[in-house]
Amino acid sequence: MIAQHGKDLGTFYYWLRVTNIRGTQAYRDGNTEFIREAALALHNVFSRHVG
Numbered sequence: 315m316i317a318q319h320g321k322d323l324g325t326f327y328y329w330l331r332v333t334n335i336r337g338t339q340a341y342r343d344g345n346t347e348f349i350r351e352a353a354l355a356l357h358n359v360f361s362r363h364v365g
Contacts, residue, residue, distance in 0.1 A: 326359045 333352040340348040 322359055322362060326356065329356050329359065 329352060333356065337349050337352055
């Protein structure tokens, strides 16, 4: 998997971590814009490798 996806796999993992840590705080503060941006970034990386 790493050989096939390389750097983008690291980017995907990074965004998962950011979403987990910062997303929880943003959710508690009612900041849905951050959650939308993080979800879009995850979707963009995912889409490059699925389709």
